Amino acid sequence: MQEITIRKTKEPLFSGNFEIINLGDLLVDKNMEEGLHRHDFFFLMVLEEASGKHHIDFNDYPVVPNTISLIRPGQVHELILEKGSKGYLITFDFNFYSSIYNYKKEIFWKVVQHNYYNLGNQKFGKILSVSKYIFDEFIQKKAGYEEVIKANLDILFIELMRDVLENNTLKEQNDPYEQELLDKFVQLLESQICTNKQVTEYSEMLHITPYKLNAITKNLLGKTSSQLINEQIILEAKRLLLATSNQINEIAFKLCYEDPAYFIRFFKRYTGYTPQVFRQNFK
Incomplete structure (x- = not known):
């Protein structure tokens, strides 16, 4: 029986599986084209400038500036990012990003239930800044960089949770x-x-x-x-x-x-x- 192609994380670079790519460097003169597949990891795409196509579980999502796509393990997607697109692509699994703190788990799971965020300039600017900081830490690999990356992921997910709550006041009233x-x-x-x-x-x-x-x-x-x-x-x-x-x-x-x-x-x-x-x- 044929299985849906599953992209897996690479061998651990440190305490868990994590990678971040600068899309601006990758897509200077070529497109990124990925056929229908699923991951065994979380896929977070922060797009500063972008055009292309993105389908997540057979729903179409606009590929435009100031947007974030977040895909959970097991979801199916296909992606075309056209050359000249800029931003960051972050992948990680539970071996890298998990927490013993329930409030962090709650924030994370609220955020990943949404596959797509279209943010204003100010909100997106914060997340882009955090993503750049994560990228610099990943490249430079100074002492304690793993924990710095995890702390900045915490900040990124809190910013996205705020957007969820601001756009859906019902969730704030939920038990x-x-x-x-x-x-x-x-x-x-x-x-x-x-x-x-x-x-x-x-x-x-x-x-x-x-x-x-x-x-x-x-x-x-x-x-x-x-x-x-x-x-x-x-x-x-x-x-x-x-x-x-x-x-x-x-x-x-x-x-x-x-x-x-x-x-x-x-x-x-x-x-x-x-x-x-x-x-x-x-x-």
């Missing part, structure tokens, strides 16, 4: 406990969807009742827990349909459906297309 459970549920969906498709399975992992989980998702997102589970199944199915040449029954088995016919009916019910027609129309 912190409920928001934390929702964030954990979303994380579990991304990693467990192929083997776990029932609300009860996720509520057990979160140590709450199915009723409580459903109340949280309806209160914070306006959707039932089952709706979120089904949306994640459909998203992963679309990833496999468009990024691989696997047969439909192979994709059904990959998603842990023993009966391919049931998978086909399920997919058509939620998309209006059979998997085969969806692949033909959108690939």
